[in-house]
Amino acid sequence: MALKKKLFIGIDLNQEKAMITFFHEGMKEMETISTIQGEDHCQIPTAVFCTGQGNYFYGDEARKRQNRPDGTFFEDLYIQSLDPEHVGHRNMLVQFLRRLLKFGEKYQDKDLEPYLSVTVPELTNETVALFDFVRNELEFRPENFQLMDNTESFFAYAYHQEATIRIHDIALFDFKRDQMMATVLHSDGYGNVKRVSASKKVWTVPDFILENEEAKDKFFSDIIREIFSKRIISGVYFIGDGFDGEWMQESLRMIGPHKRVFKGKNLYTMGACYAGYRNIVTEGWNYYYDSEYKLQGELSLKVMHGKEPCFLRLTRLGENWFTPTEAYFFLYDGDPTLEVWVRVRHKVGAKITSFTLDYLPDRPPRSIRLGVQAVPVSGSEVMLRVWDDGFGELFESSGKQWEFSVALGE
Numbered sequence: 502m503a504l505k506k507k508l509f510i511g512i513d514l515n516q517e518k519a520m521i522t523f524f525h526e527g528m529k530e531m532e533t534i535s536t537i538q539g540e541d542h543c544q545i546p547t548a549v550f551c552t553g554q555g556n557y558f559y560g561d562e563a564r565k566r567q568n569r570p571d572g573t574f575f576e577d578l579y580i581q582s583l584d585p586e587h588v589g590h591r592n593m594l595v596q597f598l599r600r601l602l603k604f605g606e607k608y609q610d611k612d613l614e615p616y617l618s619v620t621v622p623e624l625t626n627e628t629v630a631l632f633d634f635v636r637n638e639l640e641f642r643p644e645n646f647q648l649m650d651n652t653e654s655f656f657a658y659a660y661h662q663e664a665t666i667r668i669h670d671i672a673l674f675d676f677k678r679d680q681m682m683a684t685v686l687h688s689d690g691y692g693n694v695k696r697v698s699a700s701k702k703v704w705t706v707p708d709f710i711l712e713n714e715e716a717k718d719k720f721f722s723d724i725i726r727e728i729f730s731k732r733i734i735s736g737v738y739f740i741g742d743g744f745d746g747e748w749m750q751e752s753l754r755m756i757g758p759h760k761r762v763f764k765g766k767n768l769y770t771m772g773a774c775y776a777g778y779r780n781i782v783t784e785g786w787n788y789y790y791d792s793e794y795k796l797q798g799e800l801s802l803k804v805m806h807g808k809e810p811c812f813l814r815l816t817r818l819g820e821n822w823f824t825p826t827e828a829y830f831f832l833y834d835g836d837p838t839l840e841v842w843v844r845v846r847h848k849v850g851a852k853i854t855s856f857t858l859d860y861l862p863d864r865p866p867r868s869i870r871l872g873v874q875a876v877p878v879s880g881s882e883v884m885l886r887v888w889d890d891g892f893g894e895l896f897e898s899s900g901k902q903w904e905f906s907v908a909l910g911e
Contacts, residue, residue: 507645507781508605508613511773512598513620513654514579515677518544520770521601524778525613531774533767534604536560543767545601547578549593559600583627591631595638602639618647618777620654620769624794629823643825647777651675652684652699654772656790659686659736660697661775666736666761672728673768674721676743679706681721683728688788698791702728706743714748722751729755739764789819791846793880796820798845798909800875800883804831815875815885818846822877830890833869837861841885845910854907858887862899868892875907883907 511522511531520543524531535542550563552572558565567574573589575581578597581590605615617639621628629648636646659671667688675682681704689696704724710716728734737760744764756762779786796819801812813829837858842851862869872890877883885905891898 505612505614507616507777508608509774509777510602510605510615510617511620511654511770511775511777512601512617513651513767513770513773514547515622516580517546517577519547519579519597519601520544520767521604522767522770522774523605523608524774525608526782531771533770534601543770546576547594547597548574548576549578549597550574551593557596557600559597579621582631583625585627585630591634595635598635598639614645615641616645616647616777616781617641618649618654618773618780620649620651620773620776622651624648624650633823647773647780648821648823649773649776650792650794651769652701653790653792654769654776655684655738656686656697656699656772656788657776657779658768658772659738660788662736663761669733669735671736671738672734673738673740674724674744676706676721676739676741678743679708679711680704681706681724681743683724685728685732685734694787694789696791697788714746718748718751721749722755725752725755734760736760737762738768740766740768742766791819794821794823795880796822796877796883796909797881798843798848800885800907801842801844801851802829802873803840803842805834812842813873815873816877816883818844822880824877826875826877828872828874830870830872832867833861833871835866839873839885839887839905841907843907843909856885856903856905858903860901862889862896862901864892864896868896881909883909 506526509524513520520533522531522533533543536545545560546564548560548563548567550558550566550572563574564576566572567576575590575593578590578594581587582594619632632648636643655673660667671686673684675684682701684699684701686697686699706720710720737756739762796816799818800815802815803810803812805811815829816826839856839858841854841856843854844851870890870892872888874886875883876886885907887903889899889901
């Protein structure tokens, strides 16, 4: 591969804690950082304590100082930063992530280019806006940054494990605080590139169940019975502090003896690392994850190159809708009609949609240079933007712009 080798960094951010994992192609396995040498202490509280003298303490060290009068304590940085009015928390989140990234300094002598993947419990418009700010502050180019939800990072992790685990559906049980979430990955199994989708369900766990191990075991075994009904499951994963202890007796019997079962806490951060790797190294990778924040189709603009027709691909099927898109420029040839070809996932062939550019500038032939960019607004809708770009020093732009909404699907 001609590309410069990358240091893949996966960060898992949730309401209270963060984890970070590093990987490059020269490593035998990924490294999830522990803040205490020789111990499994990978979950780092998303907290910062800033003294009046400008000194910073992070994670557990910040929490130890939270009541001291000589500084300011910030906690739950990710959740608090989703409110754009919490400027202080946003700045501290950047400071916290910058400190996490310093754990990768030991790899920098290998002349590796960093590629950062961040996974969060859920992707919302507020999350996308927040990490657009964070990425800029951390000085990562858009092509070296990836944002995903926990389900996509679970997909990336699970589908990089032994093939026997993914023969059938794969289940993940995430038990944090008073919430249990079950996620099931399902592969369509058709074609050279297989589509993987996910179904999810969430339960609130009452306090009386949390306080009684026998009741908790019964509660979880009922959930397993529900999730496993009418499905064939070949792999099961447990993640979250709620699974600490030895209380699972009936639950494990309900899962059965012939399924591969795994338990851990760094699955999401390692999955983010895998996702970053597969975004660059696609050889031999024949799966893609489908969700609402993935583009459900792609747009191509038909143009003439000399005397031959060709297509400018404006969006890519399966990319995150919030991924920045390229702008293209072409000369107007006298025909005010734009011919856009829309290819939709699971549909054969393309739908051709035409748009008319009205009130074009009055200039000599082939002296109107137009810019075009497809800007997704969701996974199923794209805004096609066209503008008069002027013509060098001969003609300034008229400022004329056109916008057309294109649906990816019905």
